[in-house]
Amino acid sequence: MIHDPERGPLVKQAFEMYGTGLHTKRKVLVTINAAGLRTVKGKPLTDQAIDSMLRNPVYAGWLQVKGWGERQRGDFEPLVSQDVFDRVQAILSGKRVSVMPRLRSHPDFPLRHFVKCGCCGRPLTASWAKGRTKRHGYYRCQNRECPGVHVRKENLERGFVELLERMQPKPGYLKLFSEIVLDVWKEKQAQNVMLTTSLKHHIEDLNRRKEQLEDSFIYEKAIDRETYQRQLDKLNEQIVLAEMQERDAKLEGYDVEGVLNFADHVILNAARLWTEFSSDQKQRLQKVLFPQGVTFADGIYKTTETCLIFKLLQESKGEKSGLVPPPGIELGSAV
Template identity: 30%
Template sequence: MQAGIFGTFNEYFSNSLSKKMKDRTRQAVLAGRFPWKAPIGYLNNGRKDGANIEPDSKRAPFIRRAFELMARGTHKKSDVLKMITDKGLLTNRGKPLSAQTFQQVLRNSLYAGWVTLPSDPDFSPVRGLHQSIVTQEQFDCVQTILSGRKLSAAPKRKFNPELPLKCLVRCEACGTPLTGGFAQGRTKKYPRYWCRKSGCRTVKLAAQELETEFLGLLQQLAPDPKTVSEFPKIAARVWTEKQGDTQKQITRLTARLDEQKKLRKELRNKFLSGSFSDSEYNEAKVEYDAEIAVIEDELRTLDSQRNTMDVFVRFAELLLMDVARAWQIAKPEQRQRVQNLLFHDGLQYSPESGILNRSKSSLFTMLEKVSDKNGLLASPTGFEPVLPP
């Protein structure tokens, strides 16, 4: 009986203590403070008043960079994680972030300046006292992309480079897109295409045979002289349009770089005047140096893209004259773009006649439409700058 009494008392004490801790945590969050261990990118500063976490000068720039890359919608999440890991982002234990932890980072509104109470799903986020690492706009954009409500330019569908003509070529007998796979030979597996429709199976051949015929078809394609003469103008204009956003980014980043350098200079002046101690100065300088390094790295990347227009125009013109070569050297995902531009309505295959091109729409047809004076005002859909590998 005595054991039962002590057990009841211990349970009551534990519950009471737990309730007090929860109440204290809630009050801290309502005050805009973060009453837990700081996540990667932040450090606990131990202050009893005001913000009790602050950006980690070593890791915050990498977190900011990750959000910036994700917000563009041009990179897969796994690629962004690899980029910032390669740049040097590691946990406090010196290990790379796992994919699960990185997902939690991207979903954590703390980085945008908010504090939440995970134990209470009905709790409304509170504006934190701490300094945010990313803007609200960037955070919202990333949430939209992660939720799948905005198409990312990064390819989502896997493309098998050994079977590039799946779906593009249809069975001439029944009109069903060909599928593909690997047949087991004596020593290895061989890629093949076949009609997927049950009861038909009119088409079945080795991948090498179909793709050799396809390359032969590409070699027969050639634009008319007028299209060739106008193409450099079209390519240059499309490049300029695509780089418009790049120039805006360069302008924004340059302004931010100038601001960071100005702040770093002011920091040094105050240090020389005795306003800061050595430790305070060094800690702040490390943060500014890291931020400036990240901005300069991004500016170099954008500048190299901006300065390659002439290369792109010459390369694009060369590919227009040799479409077969363009398809051969293209990356797997780019092959799909080339195929769709050339044969908008697809192709058909007959065992007797081989590949049949009954497509009424092609890249050359679109280029002919935009090569006149008025057509130069709009670029053909799907025509985008693709630099040589």
């Protein structure tokens, strides 16, 4: 697929789409199948095929030697960058947070499966129920035996917006926070420039030694083939390692001020944005802000783990946080 002018770009698109962490594997599959990606046999990709495709290091330019368990750089142009490939692997293995909407999400109930029942801890489910005159949406505990939660859609969602409003920090705190982040960032960047330079020298040095090794094997005949191969493997390994470290140290491509401004905007407007967003976007935003979800009981939201920035800003307001959850929001009559 690498040298295939039609399939190559679609494979690349699949990696980049999944690497954002915004889409499920299934969504990527549907998208690239619709765009025309086919297997060698001319069939649309299956769930299994896309999974093994996203895990295959050949697309990042690596050759896996069968039975060796080792990989080597191939002498062809990789289809996806190492950076994108690594990100995809981190998402696949769950090491990186992704904010995909749920597979079977219902557009009418963005909080379904996200809010947990405060009584038994299970995620809430939701559905429409027919009343005498019109139908009403309800969120309720999955466990039919549990008396925990049975609440009107409007009430649960309004309560969530109020929770977001309460959590929004004062602009002044946020500004201070951004300045601190920027300061730390600049310092880190300066360190990374130094590290990158020294790694570059190290790589150059290793490449020089490789040339010397080749000279002494080919021209001077000073070493035998076995020694040459052993030394060459060792040097290649060191070069790959140093190149990886160099990639990790490169941060300058980031527009950190732009990112911070955007984060400020989202955090200061979380409640309004959530209200205006589509159902998929709502699910992404709430997952970013509350990675562990929220709990609802007795008409009150209880947050356990919020996103790091909210936590830091709450603490900087001088409120006691720690293990005590912030006071919840009272909702009128629950049902």
